[in-house]
Amino acid sequence: MSSTGVRVEFPAGEAPPPPPRQSAFRRALLPLSFLGPALLLLFVWVVYPMVATMYRSLFNDRGTEFVWFDNYEQIFTEERLQTALKNNALWVLIVPAAVTAVGLLFAVLTERIVWSTAFKISVFMPLAISLFAVGVIWRIMYQQDPDRGAINAGIAAIKGEFGSEGVLTRASPSTDALDGSTSQGFVLKQPMSAGDVAPLGLTAIRVPEIPEDAVQAVEPEPLRGGITGVVWRDFSPRGGTTGKVDPDEVGIPGATVELRDADGKKVEDAKTENDGTFEFKRVRDGEYRVAISSGTFAEPFQGVNWLGDKLITPAIMFAFVWVNAGFAMVITAAGLASIPRDTLEAARTDGASEWQVFRRITIPLLAPVLTVVFVTQIIGVLKLFDLILSIAPGSSQDDAATLAFVQWQVSFSGQNRFGLGSAIATFILILFIPFLIVNIRRFRADTT
């Protein structure tokens, strides 16, 4: 930086100088010396590469042949790029709107809440973390095994609380008197009629799954005009006879037993007691089948495969919203704070409901702020790269890919397809042009 040439100093106390007479060169030198470093950096690292990339996009991957717009055609025909285009469209349609809506919701909810700062910091914090670390964070959250991934653990817990009423996940018949499987239920082959007792013995039960209230199984007495029976764990550490209720063998409480007619249709069902017994009190004449219903057995929850090819894009979108909600919230909250209270109060005095005030006054007044949030998110989404690389495992990377990700993939992950890479970059720039025009218009309006 040459500062000596421009230093024009006046001795203190002298009258204010008229605009100093300078040669055109010297006049240009002053702004140039201030602007020079910026212009140099911008030219070499931004403007020149931009032009070079556009030019390069018209050549083949090795740069040896001018191919007109073949690379651009490639964007719309190559399979992985079609996926990326589709993903980008989904991202643009869903995510900016979701982020803006969540931000608005949070901003409104925290208005007039005493501890809003604490809330805002919690939601805002992810914005400071690198998207790479965010990716690692969510990969830990999304692990499929419910014993490792917190999200699937949460789903498993909710399922256990409200979901299917299965008591066991696994069991098999202790003798071949029973037929079937856990998914169809186990049927006693021997037909039953009033006065009979149905022994339904099961083995291969995992010990931790035995309900806590289970007690010593009891073989029930026959019931006149009814059918009784017992569902029990037909296994004793001390041996015992299979098919018989021995000491140390527990009943299975809560199992659903069905009474089926000759056609196999369910007539009635019953739940077993703590000792495993059940009874159907009044049974008409005729032959019946007794079965442990499949509802007794719940399929163990394997965990949702969030990072598989089907759900990977929604999974990454969710993480993105998690990061950016804080941004939207802070901007929107500042907008909310600047709405004059009087306007709102006036509307309320005129009899508008809270919802009407929100819908008719708050939202329109917030519109410029919401637009800024929305547009910022669109731009962020179109440039999205880090999260794809860090969340999507290799196997579903192609399903999660966005344009910016494929741009890197084809250019730098060993493929060296610089023609296509340049075309994709230029394509992303073209997508930005509408925002560019809006920006320039806005700032021209500002400066004049």
Added chain:
Amino acid sequence: MATVDTAVETPVDPDTRLSAKLLRFLGRTPVHIVLVLLAIFWLIPTTGLFITSLLTPSDAAQGGWWTFVTKPSTWTLDNYANMFDNEGITHALWVTVLVTIGATILPILVAALAAYALAWIEFPGRDWLFLLVVGLLLVPIQMALIPIFRLYNDLNLFDTIPGLILFHSAFALPFAIFLLRNFFVGIPRDLMEAARIDGASEWRLFFKVVLPLGLPAIASLAIFQVLFVWNDLLVGLVLSQQNQPIAPAIAGQLRQFGSNLDVLAPASFFSAIIPLTIFALFQRYFVQGLLAGSVK
């Protein structure tokens, strides 16, 4: 209708107001509950990374991180100790520090000079130049990666710290110039005129008047830039190899995700500590910066 009633009643019976207040507070209880749940939900993922980073591989194999939240005795800093023994990672952290410092100071200084000229020095084409800067705001870095990658190979800047600093600096300039110019324009004209009349040179004016007055904007900008450069993945991935910053350096670990969480989790969490600290300390500037120009 309803408002007419309340307008008449409120002054008459203050008890109604009190009970109305109470009712409103109770009515807001669900809002408080929802907000508490949301805040917890927002904090869970980061907590998960933190706890995971404190577990030995054998503990981590036994169950989800949440089962260890209540067992602080199982937490250990061993993973972090191992991380600092790992030369690859300490080198990457060092590179990140240097690149971040360089790529924060350089563009802010350069941008401040340019912004000063755009705000306070008359010269032909000034507005056009500023418009060009605004135009460059939206150029995605993808536009520069391929030519710069090749240029760096020719200039021996590939895989060097100056190479990364210069790239980040250049791409920080449009936003920085835009923000600072708008801030500098707001300096009272009288103040500038007075200084000029006193015979201060443009350089003096810049260093003694404009720069100190611009400190709040510069602080916002610096925080943004530190976070941006520290958190970068793409530029480091493309323009460096042996001298990679932390994010690209550990990105390779993702391929064996699961078996190497004792490496990945502490490195990721540690790399997040610096930006989180900066965020916590300078939150105000951060938010101000966001509000000043959410265009980047």
